[in-house]
Amino acid sequence: MRTLRSEEGAPGAGASLPVGALATRAPLWAPGSLSVREAAARMQAHGVSSLLVEGDPPGIFTDRDLRRWVAEGRPLEAPLAEAASFPLLALPQTTPLLEAVAFMVERGIHHLPLLEGGRVVGMVTHTDLVRREAQLPLLLLRRVEGLALEGYAREVAGLVQTLLEAGAGALEIGRLVAGLNDALVRRLLSEAEKALGPPPTPYAFLVLGSEGRREQALLTDQDNALLYAESGHEPYFQALAERVVGGLLAAGFPPCPGGYMATRLRMDLEAFLKAFWGWTEAPEPEALLKAQAFLDLRQVGGKLDLRPLEAELLARAQRGVFLHHLARSALAFPPPPTPFGRLPPSLEPKRHGLFPIVLLARFYAVYTGSPERHTLDRLRAASRAGALSEETAELLGEGFGLFFRLRLRAELGGQGALSPKALSPLERWRVLEAFRAVRTAQGHLRLRFGLR
Template structure:
């Protein structure tokens, strides 16, 4: 990606006035200045517009108007990974590093001229709250990236970043209408979106937590606006009701609910607990780190862990007599579900806070709960089935004929099924499950 950085970055001292910084940017024809310091920062044309719109003094030092810290990636970062990084963080300028030093800058304008045009145009639609057609545009993006040879998991991460940006934009608009939140809150995405493993838009899975009770009307209205916006953008409602319009509660209310789900894990309670084990915060100022640690500790208790292990065996891979795949291969049910459930179990078992399935498998291997070879085989299988799922869903199908797979894909699918059977067998023996 370094070839995109055609000019050296322009630096400015923290004491430079905002007025002088704007003049320097105009003189050099750039849309950003890097601001000296430890850590360094950045001052962009967007920062300047915001500063002026707020009526702030132009003689103020640059340190007051700039954004800190400067976000950067190595110069060798692949293009799609860099785009995903920018989308996730909602930034339009990215510094490039070589040998620990900033050697160049990449902007949205640079990337729109490259193959990154589609995701960045989608991000601009989100910023303008142009919701109609969002789902169709995402499907087109996924199709284009797959045909261009992009990795399926990288596509999933990129789309998750776009969806996160949409939620944050809807939250900002809701706060503008309803007023500032009366107590800190956290907007959560759950399930595959929480794991960053959703590419095409499937059912909403989200929730809303807030610090103090007594402010329910405000957060009910906030949830209605965000969920409504997601529906307008093309996210179908969750048939099970896992949406913030129903799942909104105080922190203490959530703690009570979670204790109930884990201490008496009936089927519905087990499903709710597992869904929240994949939570990821995408908006709001409430710090959920203490709550996430409590959630993980609660899930590690004996009775719940036993049920979690049993649920990891709920989707055995299909039989493959004489090395033949089933006549109808369902990538989600046959391949993704069993690997996701195994990875989630081992994340809880080892106390890992990771969310993405590959990160959970890697963490389990690092702590000795899975062999490095098994974690690698399951990870490769997960990547394969994720790509096959995208191919099937882009055709409006939930299954594929084995004939639609290349010989290499068929062989890797068989290897993945063997790995899942082995991993499930080891888990069954370890916990004495039948």
């Protein structure tokens, strides 16, 4: 497989190429009153796979929308506005290529309108991107629907290796892989519903931990849960959870040693709220871990609206006792000693670098009432709220990106740690700077809450 390279052949140049460089034609617009039949004819006449639909907000009608409309037996004389997708998902044409790919993978879209000054000026499609680079993740996204589960872990590891070697941003790789994993979960949920019948009550399939934060690169332990609106349907959701968790096992996701999987973390909303209240009030470490896991939740499947629940969980977590325990948790992983600027003989990027920054960012998200999930977004929100200085938030964010890349490098080599000798002088200096930033942030937190 090919790697991301520019026409000049510079490794990694394709990753930062503006996505607008791939746009080949201006998009076609159509009024929402046009019939679906006329829209299909217009697409065929112009040799395009989509039309932008006029409206406030505007939308898009693609070949996938057309196939879905026909498969459902809907009338072709219906107005286009009824068959199109709203609102329009778009990005500035100056967006780096890999960031645009991550955006498309996360949302499962195959057409991306491009903006300049708030106006749509171009369009790129899945085909444009795959034609550019056969290794791009959108190709794997399309294959997820029919890929044998046993081949998934190998495909993802190969993708990560290629992108990392090509100079792609480690955090963007994490977002890409999270999007691919989401697509796999949705496929498994769809297959389960076809086998079991429609769900008897709305549900939400959740991913937790690093996957919930979109920070997982290689396939680590499963962290998921299943919530449903009403009690009395346990047999259905037990069977659904078993099918999805079993599919993930077959795809290469190991079981969670702590039992954080939908086969065990599965309950109706009322029961979950009672459980969460108990976790936030109990000082036991296991209860604290469970509560923290759900502070990173992200819904990837099901039609249950969790927005009211998420707001309630955040408000509950802000109460004094739990917030105090959350602050102590953020101090649980101090950086290792670095006497005279020397790094430890074995550097563990996850334990020494990622853990403390993730825990600090999670604490400040709760403390400031931020709904953000990704660690970088949480740090920025904390800085805007005045809970962290702009400089500290920036240094922690840079450290997080560095440790994420080092973790990828270690894991692709089959290890959890790196020797400092394997780092460049610049990397060693940046690790020391990141450690200093973590010590500073932990010190401020300790003083603010009177912790020892």
